[in-house]
Amino acid sequence: MNKQKRDLVYRILCTCFTILFIAMMLLMVHRLPPLGRPDNPDINEVAEFYVEEGPEETGALNAVTGMILHYRAFDTLGESCVLFVAAVSVFILLRIDGEASNDTIVAIDRRYEPTGDPILTQTFTLLVPAVLMFGIYITFNGHLSPGGGFSGGAILGAGFLLFLNAYGLEKTERFLSSAMFRRVTCAALSFYCIAKSYTFYMGANGLESFEQAGVPGRILSAGLILPLNICVAVVVSQTIYSLYIMIRKGGFNK
């Protein structure tokens, strides 16, 4: 069998398999209970506990934030670590060797991205403060309203990318360098880990520990959830920024 024929057979087999697979899954969905009924089996005592007891036990009005940063805080620590490890692996894969001079790096950067475009600069001068402010707002209100560390961090990261594209690397490097990335991310992850380990060690109910639930509804309430949200936002924004900069030019400036 020559190459074209083999290719054709492979394509036909793949298509048949996909159609069979979709049909099977559709039949499965057909037998699921209709969406949105309050008596569906997935609205069980777990969800009920998170909504009914969560706000009083954690102090967070947002039940999702209370769930992921209080009851399942170590799961969220794992997620933040996954992001950090992804950033580090991309750094290992894409970094330019140590001998490359600064000129090469600038040349590589110039090849892919235009810098100093007047329209971009003017628009982003207006946009960047608003975007950063919105990201900070979402992070700090994670326990009161929709949002939290992950969404706020993604918006902050997008704001950094806008800043980078508007003003170029030299100005961004002043506050976002490789050392800054390492220090800030590691500090956020370690603070998260130590603070949460301490609360779990003290019985995980906030009785004997420094975390106080406070008055639900205030910004400074819900114990550790606000600091943990800030840590997660720092990790997420730094990861997004570093992923972008490494795929764009293979590492931070020397």
Add this chain to the structure above:
Amino acid sequence: MNAFLANLPEYAAMVLFGIGLANLMLAKNLIKKIIGLNIMDTSVFLFLAAKGYVENTLAPIVSAEDLGAIDMANYSNPVPAGLVLTGIVVSVSITAVLLSLTVRLYEEFHTLDMDEIIHMLRRRDREELK
């Protein structure tokens, strides 16, 4: 027909998953394969997010006045939202690592075609054996 309309997001998620799977298997371009993987991820998120919906309820964000007498019947399910969050993080990380691997492969072989890359690798092995 009513049952079909009620479960529409779930049907859509399954079809999207199939499209992504077909894209992953059939596309030769590595970037297109990664796009297929992302479509599969998105379909799973759609399925989970649809599962959290309950008719005539609010998002699971309690108003401060309700504290003390919270009734689950007024709020939708918060558990799938947490699961989707985990999924999104993993999906972003995998996409970043795959894209950087693709950049490296392109620098090495100057093509994104999977078959050509395998072909070149085999030829290189044969030459090394000689």
